[in-house]
Amino acid sequence: MHSTEASAIPGAAQRRTLGVARRRYGELVIQGLLFAAAFLSVLVTVGIVVSLLGPTIEFFREVPLTDFFFGTDWSPTFTPASFGVIPIVVGTLMVTLWAMVFAIPFGLGAAIWMSEYARPRQRRVVKPVLEVLEGIPTVAYGFFGIVFVLPVLVDVWEAIPILPGTPNPVSMVLAAGIILGIMIIPTVGSIAEDSMSAVPRGLREAAYGLGANKLQVSTRVVVPAALSGIIAGFVLGFSRAIGETIVVLLVAGLIANLTINPLEPMMTMTAFIATTGSGDIATGTITYKTIFAVGALLFAITFAINMISIRLVRRYRQVYD
Secondary structure, three states: OHHHHHHHOOOHHHHHHOOOOOOOHHHHHHHHHHHHHHHHHHHHHHHHHHHHHHHHHHHHHHOOHHHHHHOOOEEOOOOOOEEOOHHHHHHHHHHHHHHHHHHHHHHHHHHHHHHHHOOHHHHHHHHHHHHHHHHOOHHHHHHHHHHHHHHHHHHHHHHOOOOOOOOOOOOOHHHHHHHHHHHHHHHHHHHHHHHHHOOOHHHHHHHHHOOOOHHHHHHHHHHHHOHHHHHHHHHHHHHHHHOOOHHHHHHHOOOOOOOOOOOOOOOOHHHHHHHHHOOOOOOOOHHHHHHHHHHHHHHHHHHHHHHHHHHHHHHOOOOOO
């Protein structure tokens, strides 16, 4: 009788379901784990900064800032020592620049093909194969550069007389840049393809309705609409290239050479940190502190690049309903 009366009252069942929901402890546990993961990443970043800050401050108590940032002679392990960081900064940027020159067109081209031209079966095969390149150890890339890429570049340069310059047969910035470019193609291509696949199909159909062909739709509609994700892929690839160690250590060389000639060997910041940090250096010496100063500079450059990328992504972000 009471249940019949309750069911006859409009909205009675809805009022019963709108009561206080039971606490879902599983969701609270998941939220706690996610917060712990975010907090751990922040904590690790702070720990890196703190570990670099102390020795870096001690380094600059002995070496003037002007000598470090504006000097053009880098020989901290020699006597007398010189601490002009410009040669290894230029070497790092040169290798990274050539890597991006190689990776951007190939990565973006692969993304456009997978997103707009490939059939679903082709995409399911090509994209995992492309992403497998990210799992190859960097030392394997380094030996590939020494055994294959470097000799091929030397042979090509010697076979074509009109090409300027004489390549170094032992180590070369251009060879290291090509290897790094191959390494970051999956990063650029995968992120760009995900961004282009997220563009609503209605934009494509509207462009086709106006008479555009597939190439015009791909380059003038899809790419601009997915520009924020594409830029994020470029910056992520740039960050990986600028922080790579083994490839530049094996292929680019260990000579702090201040030049813009890609056929010459150069030293990067990561190569200096790897070679000097693995040597027999007494703790507390000025050479030991130099490692932390270079590491702090590399961290600052990477941080600045990420901040710029965040602003670019926010500026070109497209929001779709």
